Amino acid sequence: MSKLGIKNIGILVTGDVKAPISKATTIIVEDGKILKIGEEKLLEEFKCDKVIDAKGSTVAPGFIDSHVHPVLGDFTPRQNTLGFINGSMHGGVTTMISAGECHTPGRPKDATGTKALAVLAHKSSKNARPGGVKLHGGALILEKGLVEKDFEELAKEGVWLVGEIGLGSVKDPEEAAPMVKWARKNGFKVMMHTGGTSIPGSSTITAQDVINTDPDVVSHINGGPTAIAPEEVNKIIENTKMALELVQCGNYKIMKHTVNAVKEKDQLERIIVGNDSPSGSGIIPLGVLRTLSYVASETNASAAEAICFATGNTAKAYGLNVGFIEEGKEADFVIMDAPMGSIGKNSLEALEAGDVPGVSMVIIDGEVMFTKSKNTPPATHGAVIC
Template structure:
């Protein structure tokens, strides 16, 4: 099968270029503006009409909920949502039932991902058995069956003894620890950022030290063990400073920020609104600005969505009882392009670096994150000139728990290719 993409503005490692891409048998066969000789043997010609052609986006932090929570999401709907958002590779968290905490269950998880997913799905294993305080998993056995890394996302590792043992084991198998940093005792029963806004609404707060105290501990331990320590969904200015200092000291630490922590803050919570309940919570405006500064100076390596779908019932009522989390795969690029590129804060190439190039580099994904001859044709075509409204009815995810619904944005996904096959295509309306 040969496909020729013509008239694209292609994001290449050397920069943006008006050129064409030839895809053959799922891989990029040629890149250039003089591919006319291929027309006679090409099965399909796709005119992308001056739109952006970028390497498929990579999200290292998603929740697909299957098995165990399929009312919220399934591997099929979650991966369709990824394709709709322009993501061709995602890494799924292991807070599932049953938990993929042993080789046998992990292999079953990989089979589900492969059979039901329409994008490439990498899979995290847990750090501890059943994601509970107690025995560590068999790191070597889980690496051998294909673990992407180790995470207890949704829960912090509560003791230094347990974390240092986990770091030593992960370092031995040369895989990362991806940490949800949260001291459960300090978090308590909080539902939003601790401070004046929480007090005004009469809601219990989550202090920033529930994140920063554990992060400071872990950075010291990471330096001592040499592990690749990746910080999930950074939310505070102090955390950014701690990570910056650790990097300067030679600690092998990387970090991600989510679109919601970059573009929303606690001042936007004017009522008891469960659609704005997430963990870690939306912090202060100065925290949001620190995250952006951290992205721009390289302290924060990438953007990841923490895509967390829930049922309507679970996100209705009060923040006191609603579930933590929002969806993100289908809104991430458009929100980032609109807030960052269109506003002049960064370039399109910088954004693609945070959403594709850097995740591939950090997590050693050799066949992703760039457009080059010989690589799999994992590509996304993006219209960045015509504004549109984010609508729940157009979402592929089961979860519609997003505060971004209704936003006017730029950056619509037109087509997504995985291994040269179209896995999402914008519906053409009369």
């Protein structure tokens, strides 16, 4: 069984927002899963096939982009984009969650067609990892005519996501709420578009609409790009326990308000991070990192907490075995440091200064995907394979 060791870790971010920093300096990986976490003497106990020297830089769980709109593989016709998933990996993203394949040309809007699209996208993403990233595709777009049996049939085919409600013909809580119950009964996780319209075909959804529909995830609570008012955000925070998604392609003022309001209530575990790309706002390969930089530098959350928003919080919201540096979890990591020239002495200080860290390595299932990001600034200290 193959083993990988990572040593000389300067800062280890756990993914647990309640305890975001570990004193451990060494990680042992076996067959794609985290085997042990501790001190460098572990390398004497476990003979590794490959050892990575982190050179005192930060090791964090690979980022999870909770909101993407793919079509098939690494292609979407939105902005005529090919390779956006690979580009995001160079920004530290190792897992992506589809919020619906809404940009599919000629997207079917009948019950049979929307089911077929979800099955196709789910199985395609399961069979092939675009750019190496774990894409969870095939998020069912709710259309009129769907019945409870449809959710049962989809679950048997492995489909487990409902794309953000509001993208399809089902928009009102009276129609959506029964479908949400059918979906949840069959093991689905449900997202809901929130706020103003973002592109033609989407619709404005209020806080009360969200409460009445009862999804698992409040998609882009900071709008896409038109956000709901601060009092509407407060209403969702105070009256639900839903995961609250921040997106890069949204309203920054509401992003700041949301983080600070949740921090005040000691509920930071509710916040997750997505890009909402490809979108009308364009393609932003560093979208997750840029969101973390904004949150760390402009809100009351620390950089370590912000990283947990895009890792462990999202993993918990969707029931994934990633997002934490814990024994038994899938070995997905981003190794990063302050970018050259930053006033920050490490990646966390750089984020809190408003900088984007330099990513020197991304690892997925214990496999090194690259040894220098093509999209971030160069790291002051880059990890190397010994």
